[in-house]
Amino acid sequence: MTDVVTIFAAMEMVLTDGEPTVSGHARRSGPDRGGASREIHMAQFMDVHSGFIGVTAQQLKEAHERDLAIEKDEGVHFERAWLDPISGKVFCLSTGPSKEAVMRIHERAGHPTAEVHELTVEVA
Amino acid sequence: MTDVVTIFAAMEMVLTDGEPTVSGHARRSGPDRGGASREIHMAQFMDVHSGFIGVTAQQLKEAHERDLAIEKDEGVHFERAWLDPISGKVFCLSTGPSKEAVMRIHERAGHPTAEVHELTVEVA
Numbered sequence: 350m351t352d353v354v355t356i357f358a359a360m361e362m363v364l365t366d367g368e369p370t371v372s373g374h375a376r377r378s379g380p381d382r383g384g385a386s387r388e389i390h391m392a393q394f395m396d397v398h399s400g401f402i403g404v405t406a407q408q409l410k411e412a413h414e415r416d417l418a419i420e421k422d423e424g425v426h427f428e429r430a431w432l433d434p435i436s437g438k439v440f441c442l443s444t445g446p447s448k449e450a451v452m453r454i455h456e457r458a459g460h461p462t463a464e465v466h467e468l469t470v471e472v473a
Numbered sequence: 474m475t476d477v478v479t480i481f482a483a484m485e486m487v488l489t490d491g492e493p494t495v496s497g498h499a500r501r502s503g504p505d506r507g508g509a510s511r512e513i514h515m516a517q518f519m520d521v522h523s524g525f526i527g528v529t530a531q532q533l534k535e536a537h538e539r540d541l542a543i544e545k546d547e548g549v550h551f552e553r554a555w556l557d558p559i560s561g562k563v564f565c566l567s568t569g570p571s572k573e574a575v576m577r578i579h580e581r582a583g584h585p586t587a588e589v590h591e592l593t594v595e596v597a
Contacts, residue, residue: 395564429595429597433592442555466557473553
């Protein structure tokens with residue numbers, strides 16, 4: 350039996366470059382490349398889109414690429430997205446500094462959603 | 474930019490043992506250990522639970538372990554589960570032969586849901 354539980358709220362680590370790849374909460378403190386001091390708090394999110402009935406793999410790929418093309422503007426990274434073309438639901442797993450940052454990228458990419466959940470616990 | 478698209482509907486492979494670990498559609502044909510011939514079609518699912526407001530990491534772990542303890546009865550495997558204790562949503566990613574098989578395990582484990590989506594497309 351798999352017996353792993355991850356409490357993201359309990360994870361804090363210092364990132365050593367500008368591209369955080371960890372899942373969960375992380376914090377970068379101190380000066381960035383520009384010399385300004387700022388903190389970036391990363392969390393994990395699942396957002397849900399409705400109405401993607403009959404959408405093809407190619408169409409999902411193109412939509413996802415529109416997110417990836419601009420995600421760095423908000424410090425977000427969209428890790429995976431899954432589609433059920435029968436129910437029309439899309440689930441996107443991402444990391445980023447806030448729910449609002451995820452929403453802004455999706456909106457600019459042309460597929461806004463108001464349903465974004467912050468995932469503070471994961472089991473596997 | 475990541476440029477990967479997986480179309481599960483197009484994936485079929487022969488599994489060589491009784492524990493499929495691939496994600497997506499797969500098929501096992503031919504005699505199994507018992508000598509009987511059967512086919513197992515595997516698909517990937519995301520199911521959603523509501524009402525888990527304030528649930529702790531330990532509680533989610535215990536709920537997940539109740540699924541894992543009986544999942545083989547239906548040929549299901551629950552890969553990951555994520556919780557947003559503020560909105561009370563839980564998302565479970567699984568593989569299995571059918572939506573109904575996933576639902577039966579969750580029901581027997583004490584946390585039934587009617588919201589199970591078959592994920593035939595994934596991008597990463």
